[in-house]
Amino acid sequence: MMLVIRRIAEKGYNDTAMWHLELHKKFGERLGIYFGTEFKIVLSNLEDIKEVFIKNFSNFSDRKNPLIFEMNNLNSSLLQNTYKNGWKHTRSTIAPIFSTGKMKAMHVTISSKIDTFLEILEKKSMGNEQWDIYEDIQRLSLDIIGKCAFAIDSDCQRDKNDLFCVQARKFVSAVDIRKSWILTASFMLPELAYLWKALYRFTDMAKAEIPLINGLSDIYERRILGEGSGSVDLLKLLIDRKIAKREVIENCFAFLIAGYETTSTAMTYCSYLLAKYPEIQKKLWQEIKLVKNEGTLDYDSIHSMKYLDAVYKETLRYYPPVIHFINRVCLSDIVIRGQLYPKGSVVIAQPNTIHRSESNWEHPGIFDPDRFLAENSKLEKSSNLKWIPFGVGPRYCVGMRFAEMEFKMTIAKLIDKFELGIPMGEPDLIPENNGIILRPKDPVRLNLKLRK
Numbered sequence: 001m002m003l004v005i006r007r008i009a010e011k012g013y014n015d016t017a018m019w020h021l022e023l024h025k026k027f028g029e030r031l032g033i034y035f036g037t038e039f040k041i042v043l044s045n046l047e048d049i050k051e052v053f054i055k056n057f058s059n060f061s062d063r064k065n066p067l068i069f070e071m072n073n074l075n076s077s078l079l080q081n082t083y084k085n086g087w088k089h090t091r092s093t094i095a096p097i098f099s100t101g102k103m104k105a106m107h108v109t110i111s112s113k114i115d116t117f118l119e120i121l122e123k124k125s126m127g128n129e130q131w132d133i134y135e136d137i138q139r140l141s142l143d144i145i146g147k148c149a150f151a152i153d154s155d156c157q158r159d160k161n162d163l164f165c166v167q168a169r170k171f172v173s174a175v176d177i178r179k180s181w182i183l184t185a186s187f188m189l190p191e192l193a194y195l196w197k198a199l200y201r202f203t204d205m206a207k208a209e210i211p212l213i214n215g216l217s218d219i220y221e222r223r224i225l226g227e228g229s230g231s232v233d234l235l236k237l238l239i240d241r242k243i244a245k246r247e248v249i250e251n252c253f254a255f256l257i258a259g260y261e262t263t264s265t266a267m268t269y270c271s272y273l274l275a276k277y278p279e280i281q282k283k284l285w286q287e288i289k290l291v292k293n294e295g296t297l298d299y300d301s302i303h304s305m306k307y308l309d310a311v312y313k314e315t316l317r318y319y320p321p322v323i324h325f326i327n328r329v330c331l332s333d334i335v336i337r338g339q340l341y342p343k344g345s346v347v348i349a350q351p352n353t354i355h356r357s358e359s360n361w362e363h364p365g366i367f368d369p370d371r372f373l374a375e376n377s378k379l380e381k382s383s384n385l386k387w388i389p390f391g392v393g394p395r396y397c398v399g400m401r402f403a404e405m406e407f408k409m410t411i412a413k414l415i416d417k418f419e420l421g422i423p424m425g426e427p428d429l430i431p432e433n434n435g436i437i438l439r440p441k442d443p444v445r446l447n448l449k450l451r452k
C-alpha cells in the first residue's frame with residue numbers, strides 16, 4: 001500500500017497502468033498488492049489466467065465493484081451483478097441480443113450516424129483550423145449508443161447542448177477517479193465502505209445518473225404501450241426478452257457506460273495510428289477500394305475484410321482501452337498451480353501487461369497489423385489468451401460484436417473518404433489512465449485530406 005501511494009505521489013496516477021509491466025519483470029508473473037486490507041493478486045502468466053478466469057470460474061464469478069457503486073442504478077445490470085444475485089440468468093438472457101442477425105439489423109442505424117460524422121469532418125477539413133478528432137468520435141459514439149440503447153434520436157454530433165449528450169458525458173466523466181476524491185478514497189480504503197455509501201449521493205455521478213435513468217424509464221413506458229414497435233434497438237430487444245423493468249433499464253444504462261467511451265477511444269487510437277503509419281493506411285485503403293469495386297461497405301463486406309480485421313485487432317492489442325476492469329473476487333480459499341488464493345482476494349488480469357509482454361508477442365512495442373493476418377496468426381483458437389482487450393472467460397465483454405461492428409464500419413468509411421496524416425510538429429499521443437480507461441491525454445489533431 002505504502003509502495004503504491006509513494007509511486008502515485010512520485011509519478012502520478014497515470015503511471016500505475018504501465019508500472020505493472022515493471023513490477024512483473026521484477027517480482028515475477030504473480031504479484032500481490034495490498035489496498036488497505038484488500039489483497040489483490042495480479043497475474044500475467046497465461047496458464048494462471050486460464051485456470052482462474054476460465055477453469056475455476058465458479059470460484060471467481062464476480063467482479064469487484066467499489067462498495068460505493070452499490071448505491072448506483074447498475075446492480076441488476078451485467079456490469080455489477082453477482083453470481084448469487086442472478087448474473088448467469090441475466091447474461092444468458094442478454095447475450096442473444098448481440099447475435100449476428102440482430103447486429104445486422106442495427107447496422108443501418110449505425111451507418112447513418114457515421115454518414116453525419118463524415119459530413120461534419122468534411123466541413124471541418126475545409127477550414128484552416130486544427131481540431132480534436134477524439135471529440136467528434138465521442139459524439140458519434142454517443143449518438144450510436146443513444147439510438148441503439150436508449151432508443152432516442154440524439155444529435156450530439158451537431159448540437160453540443162443536446163440534453164442526452166450533456167447528461168451522458170457528465171455521468172461518464174464523473175467515473176474518473178482523478179476527479180472525485182470520494183471515489184478515489186473508496187478504492188484506496190474499501191474498509192470504510194459505509195462512509196463511502198453514505199457519501200455517494202453527494203458525488204457528481206449520483207447527480208448525473210438520475211435524469212438518465214428517468215429518461216430511460218419514460219421511454220420504456222412508451223415502448224410498452226407500443227411506440228416504436230417496428231424499430232430494432234437494444235432497448236426493444238431487451239423488452240422482448242420479457243425481463244423486469246428494472247433489469248431492462250439498468251442494462252441499457254450499463255450499455256451506455258460500458259459502450260460509449262470504450263469504443264470511441266479505440267476508434268480514436270486507430271485513426272491516430274493509421275495517420276502515423278501511412279503505409280498501413282494505404283494497405284487498408286486498397287482493401288476498401290477492392291471491396292467497393294464489388295459492391296458497398298455494408299455489414300457483410302466489412303466483416304469479410306481481412307486487413308481491416310488485422311488493423312482492428314492490432315489497435316486493441318497496442319492500446320487496449322479498458323485496463324483496470326478484468327478482475328474477479330475469490331469466493332472461497334483455493335490453491336491453483338501451487339498458489340493459495342485466499343477468500344476475498346481480488347485477482348486481476350491486465351491487457352496492457354499481457355499485450356506488451358515479450359513472452360507473448362514478438363516486438364510488442366511495434367504497431368504491426370500483419371501479425372494478425374491468417375497465415376501468421378494462431379489467435380483463432382479461443383484458448384489463446386495473448387489478446388484480451390474484451391476480457392477473459394464467461395464474463396468477457398457482452399458487447400464485443402457491437403463494438404467490432406461500430407469500429408470497423410467507422411474506420412472503413414473514414415479511410416474511404418479521407419487520407420489521414422499527422423500535422424507537422426504534433427507531439428506523439430500519450431495514453432492516460434483515468435482509473436478504468438486508457439484514453440488520449442491531449443487533443444488528437446489530425447490532417448484530413450478528402451480523397452478524389
Ligand code: HEM
Nearest residue numbers: 078255258259262263322326390391392395396397399403
Ligand atoms: C472497444 C470497445 C470495448 C472494449 C475494449 C470493452 C472491454 C470490456 C472489458 C475488458 C470488460 C470486462 C470483461 C471481463 O471482466 O472479463 C467488459 C465488460 C462488459 N462490456 Fe465491454 N468493451 C467494449 C465495448 C462494449 C460495448 C459496445 C458494450 C455494450 C453495448 C459493452 C458492454 C459490456 C458489458 C455489459 C460488460 C459486463 C459483462 C459481464 O460482466 O457479464 N462493452 N468490456
